[in-house]
Amino acid sequence: MSDRLPGFSTLAVHAGAQPDPTTGARATPIYQTTSFVFNDADHAASLFGLQAFGNIYTRIGNPTNAVLEERVAALEGGTAALAVASGHAAQVVVLQQLLQPGDEFIAARKLYGGSINQFTHAFKSFGWNVVWADPDDVASFERAVTPRTKAIFIESIANPAGSITDIEAISTVARKAGVPLIVDNTLASPYLIRPIDHGADIVVHSLTKFLGGHGNSLGGIIVDAGTFDWSTGGKYPMLSEPRPEYHGIRLQETFGNFAFAIACRVLGLRDLGPALSPFNAFMILTGIETLPLRMQKHCDNAKAVAEFLAGHPAVASVSYAGLPNDKYHQLARKYAPKGAGAVFTFSLKGGYDAGVSLVSKLQLFSHLANVGDTRSLVIHPASTTHSQLDDAAKIKSGAGPDVVRLSVGIEDKEDLIADLEQALGA
Numbered sequence: 001m002s003d004r005l006p007g008f009s010t011l012a013v014h015a016g017a018q019p020d021p022t023t024g025a026r027a028t029p030i031y032q033t034t035s036f037v038f039n040d041a042d043h044a045a046s047l048f049g050l051q052a053f054g055n056i057y058t059r060i061g062n063p064t065n066a067v068l069e070e071r072v073a074a075l076e077g078g079t080a081a082l083a084v085a086s087g088h089a090a091q092v093v094v095l096q097q098l099l100q101p102g103d104e105f106i107a108a109r110k111l112y113g114g115s116i117n118q119f120t121h122a123f124k125s126f127g128w129n130v131v132w133a134d135p136d137d138v139a140s141f142e143r144a145v146t147p148r149t150k151a152i153f154i155e156s157i158a159n160p161a162g163s164i165t166d167i168e169a170i171s172t173v174a175r176k177a178g179v180p181l182i183v184d185n186t187l188a189s190p191y192l193i194r195p196i197d198h199g200a201d202i203v204v205h206s207l208t209k210f211l212g213g214h215g216n217s218l219g220g221i222i223v224d225a226g227t228f229d230w231s232t233g234g235k236y237p238m239l240s241e242p243r244p245e246y247h248g249i250r251l252q253e254t255f256g257n258f259a260f261a262i263a264c265r266v267l268g269l270r271d272l273g274p275a276l277s278p279f280n281a282f283m284i285l286t287g288i289e290t291l292p293l294r295m296q297k298h299c300d301n302a303k304a305v306a307e308f309l310a311g312h313p314a315v316a317s318v319s320y321a322g323l324p325n326d327k328y329h330q331l332a333r334k335y336a337p338k339g340a341g342a343v344f345t346f347s348l349k350g351g352y353d354a355g356v357s358l359v360s361k362l363q364l365f366s367h368l369a370n371v372g373d374t375r376s377l378v379i380h381p382a383s384t385t386h387s388q389l390d391d392a393a394k395i396k397s398g399a400g401p402d403v404v405r406l407s408v409g410i411e412d413k414e415d416l417i418a419d420l421e422q423a424l425g426a
């Protein structure tokens with residue numbers, strides 16, 4: 001393609017992929033194998049010693065997964081990526097490289113309920129401590145910084161409310177503190193927002209959602225922006241200090257601007273083991289090929305549905321950044337000019353009981369705990385995804401008792417509106 005940089009849609013179809021050199025297959029094959037033959041003893045030794053790149057064992061890397069990793073890294077504008085078994089696995093592997101027992105990370109309070117639970121409870125057993133900050137108050141991140149702070153974690157579009165986070169402002173706080181900014185970009189996808197362009201150092205996704213897009217395969221991914229200097233201050237010994245597992249290699253020194261992705265693979269994935277199935281990688285790659293088409297349809301439908309709900313007498317309020325009167329509308333115009341995403345919440349005048357009742361009356365919307373499917377989905381977070389939180393925490397996270405979350409699919413918008421109309425009327 002000469003010197004021309006490919007566009008987003010071209011990358012979504014082609015990045016990382018070549019025809020199979022043995023068979024000529026155009027679609028990326030599923031390399032459904034546990035392990036790979038070495039050329040000779042020296043080749044094997046060089047692979048295990050990180051002196052050469054290549055395939056050893058599918059828990060550590062696989063050619064199908066490698067295409068997925070290169071494609072998402074290209075779409076996000078990163079230097080390298082690592083695919084893992086789920087979005088939750090991605091978060092564990094990322095923070096394992098950054099935190100020692102007793103260390104802290106700051107997280108935005110508006111997050112997916114599963115992440116809140118993981119950060120609050122599961123990570124305690126590792127000695128990792130979360131400090132919560134308000135994404136609507138950037139100064140709260142500054143106040144939360146201590147000498148034990150090792151990272152800041154936010155979502156670009158927050159789940160469940162669909163609120164937009166001011167990535168650049170929080171990136172400034174992270175730079176001042178000398179810590180990396182981690183951005184979960186699941187709800188936006190790189191089609192709407194590329195956090196690295198706004199100061200993120202690490203991007204994570206649940207591939208299960210919009211990138212895969214069809215509700216059929218679990219996966220997660222970590223993208224290294226290549227922007228952070230891991231050697232400063234001795235804060236990150238996993239990257240800056242000699243690794244005894246690899247004959248004293250210093251990962252930052254050896255691998256430069258993709259050292260973090262290497263660390264996640266050879267220190268995280270290798271030892272913790274949350275490997276992504278090559279079959280799932282193949283399914284997610286297929287989904288990514290239509291990401292630009294799907295995301296635009298998702299956004300157009302979501303805006304139409306939000307406008308309908310905003311005018312319905314049974315609805316108390318709608319939280320969708322694509323509406324001109326929404327508090328996050330200006331941030332949406334800045335960060336996501338092509339659309340404010342497909343996930344948002346609305347509050348019912350009938351409170352908790354009305355929310356539970358509504359989800360049971362919808363027919364086209366599927367009642368389940370997922371987002372980012374081609375199909376439209378609905379859930380009442382207070383009784384499901386955020387049920388482990390007390391009422392005050394539910395409200396702070398955007399999942400109050402009266403709140404219903406929609407993930408708007410790619411069906412005809414008129415049919416979606418008709419389904420909501422009948423359910424609200426009932």
